[in-house]
């Protein structure tokens with residue numbers, strides 16, 4: 150133990166020191182990576198029943214350079230988004246994602262093949278909680294002269310940890326500006342059903358964990374069917390994520406789901422791969 154300036158005894162925990170150094174290192178690495186353009190957006194297509202691409206979800210990757218064979222390596226967001234959230238770095242990183250998505254939409258605007266393509270971006274609770282979040286969105290779309298209707302925000306139920314009526318007001322404002330809102334990972338949180346009625350969202354995204362077992366676990370199938378029915382009754386669009394097989398796709402269609410995303414169609418694609426897919 151040692152004493153601090155006010156003569157109190159503080160317990161020195163080497164792990165705390167280590168964590169602090171870890172997060173300071175992380176802070177430097179992130180700042181450097183943003184400046185150095187080491188982050189990249191991949192795009193996973195979203196389809197309608199007619200197998201037409203109607204949108205893409207932007208998924209962030211961290212480039213870690215090439216291996217000896219020249220293959221590009223990436224760090225998965227599950228390995229750095231949680232750290233970014235803890236350290237507050239999700240704010241500059243999230244700003245970068247929005248900016249990048251808008252820049253991409255502006256570029257696609259030049260080509261009729263990309264007309265009406267909607268880009269969904271993942272927004273973490275801390276980002277949404279910023280007082281100036283909706284102003285930032287508006288600034289980005291006006292800087293890039295894009296249509297706010299082409300930007301969809303994927304939020305999760307973790308956003309509900311803040312004051313719910315504040316959240317509702319904020320979402321209403323965002324929707325008023327023309328942005329679309331999707332409730333991601335639906336069914337995995339605690340509050341799903343009671344908030345569905347109150348939250349001003351356009352779309353429900355059924356979590357991959359339910360879709361995964363839809364053919365083998367009857368209770369998951371019943372759950373998915375119920376989510377689809379409920380959403381449709383509320384006038385919401387429904388998209389299923391993690392669709393991997395044609396059997397799952399058929400079942401989801403039979404249940405009334407209209408939009409799909411998953412490895413059955415495509416993995417998240419590099420920009421060049423997505424462009425090829427759309428243009429050929």
Ligand code: C2E
Nearest residue numbers: 208209225226227230246271272273391392393411412417
């Ligand atoms: P998520 O938003 O639920 O994104 C879906 C994840 O499922 C993606 O993982 C995607 O690659 C994966 N996936 C898509 N289709 C399939 C499938 O058919 N089967 C399987 N097994 N997986 C599928 P990814 O890209 O590793 O992203 C993981 C999570 O990281 C995302 O989950 C999201 O929560 C977060 N994330 C990604 N990009 C961003 C970002 O720009 N900002 C923030 N805040 N979070 C992000």
Ligand code: CA
Nearest residue numbers: 206271303333
């Ligand atoms: Ca998502």
Ligand code: CA
Nearest residue numbers: 333334356390
């Ligand atoms: Ca999801």
Ligand code: CA
Nearest residue numbers: 334356357358
């Ligand atoms: Ca998920």
